[in-house]
Amino acid sequence: MDQKIKVLLEQANQVYPGTVMTRVGQDHDGQLRVDRVQQSALADRLLIEVPDQTEADFVLGNELLKLILSLNGIVPQIYFALTFNDEKLDQQLIAIASRLHKVVLHAITYDQLAKQGFLTAETAQAYFAGVQDELTVENAKVDGEHLWRLLTLLDAQVFLATMVKNDLGETAQKWSDQLAQDYPQANAVAVKLVEPIMVADLKDSRQIRQQIVRLFTAVDESLAAVELPTVNANQYVTLTPVLSQRQLDGPVTNVYEIFHSEMTDFQTKEKAYVGIGKQDQQNTFVVTPPENEADRPKFFTELYQTSVKDLLTQLKLPYILRQ
Numbered sequence: 481m482d483q484k485i486k487v488l489l490e491q492a493n494q495v496y497p498g499t500v501m502t503r504v505g506q507d508h509d510g511q512l513r514v515d516r517v518q519q520s521a522l523a524d525r526l527l528i529e530v531p532d533q534t535e536a537d538f539v540l541g542n543e544l545l546k547l548i549l550s551l552n553g554i555v556p557q558i559y560f561a562l563t564f565n566d567e568k569l570d571q572q573l574i575a576i577a578s579r580l581h582k583v584v585l586h587a588i589t590y591d592q593l594a595k596q597g598f599l600t601a602e603t604a605q606a607y608f609a610g611v612q613d614e615l616t617v618e619n620a621k622v623d624g625e626h627l628w629r630l631l632t633l634l635d636a637q638v639f640l641a642t643m644v645k646n647d648l649g650e651t652a653q654k655w656s657d658q659l660a661q662d663y664p665q666a667n668a669v670a671v672k673l674v675e676p677i678m679v680a681d682l683k684d685s686r687q688i689r690q691q692i693v694r695l696f697t698a699v700d701e702s703l704a705a706v707e708l709p710t711v712n713a714n715q716y717v718t719l720t721p722v723l724s725q726r727q728l729d730g731p732v733t734n735v736y737e738i739f740h741s742e743m744t745d746f747q748t749k750e751k752a753y754v755g756i757g758k759q760d761q762q763n764t765f766v767v768t769p770p771e772n773e774a775d776r777p778k779f780f781t782e783l784y785q786t787s788v789k790d791l792l793t794q795l796k797l798p799y800i801l802r803q
Contacts, residue, residue, distance in 0.1 A: 500522030556720035
């Protein structure tokens with residue numbers, strides 16, 4: 481393990497409420513796959529395990545940086561409080577939304593790793609070997625693999641943009657041309673959707689959140705344009721809010737509208753009602769009203785007049801104070 485990764489591990493242990501440990505496996509297939517990382521928790525210990533040695537420092541560093549950003553309250557997190565009562569569908573949506581969330585996070589972490597010397601031409605070779613192994617070459621018509629190509633290529637475009645930003649433009653151009661040749665349709669969409677992320681101020685939690693919400697929306701628009709089912713992450717995924725003190729102190733009605741959802745509250749198994757941001761239309765919390773419908777008008781009246789801070793505290797949901 482590189483000394484700089486050891487420093488990141490120490491930083492993670494300073495903010496994690498327990499002990500963070502790492503382990504790297506013995507395989508070496510020449511592919512950098514950030515999605516192969518596994519995390520497992522036992523009591524107060526968190527094990528981050530990388531099964532393959534290929535560019536393991538990059539993979540470990542990426543995971544540690546994301547953990548630190550999360551624990552320091554910089555990056556809005558995603559939660560899954562709703563269910564379609566279809567485990568396979570739920571797992572698919574969770575996987576998709578998680579990958580979209582990571583696309584924005586990787587615009588931060590890849591850049592940090594590049595600045596510390598962990599992104600090289602060899603790193604790129606391993607990364608794009610993983611991309612090519614994961615994806616089939618596109619056909620002329622949009623097929624059932626389009627969404628999965630798009631998810632992979634969104635991350636790849638963040639990786640390429642990071643290379644350009646860190647003086648690896650010539651190598652990046654080579655891989656950019658290859659992606660455009662192999663996956664022209666999905667890659668064109670990925671290029672378009674990643675551009676706003678790479679120019680946003682990702683030191684600002686509010687802008688990070690805006691980019692996550694924008695990506696959720698834009699991916700659905702791109703899928704609808706080719707007549708594929710949408711993900712609807714704006715409704716399905718609960719995203720940590722970034723709020724001003726004034727918004728926190730004010731009533732719920734100032735910031736959110738509460739809608740009945742077709743989905744079910746995962747914990748209570750009752751009909752779910754979702755708190756949607758008036759400005760960004762993103763799921764921020766889920767509530768379950770009383771079973772007795774006669775009690776619901778009073779419940780919602782009182783809920784709308786509750787301060788946002790009190791509601792989030794009652795629901796045990798974190799929030800980020802806007803600076």
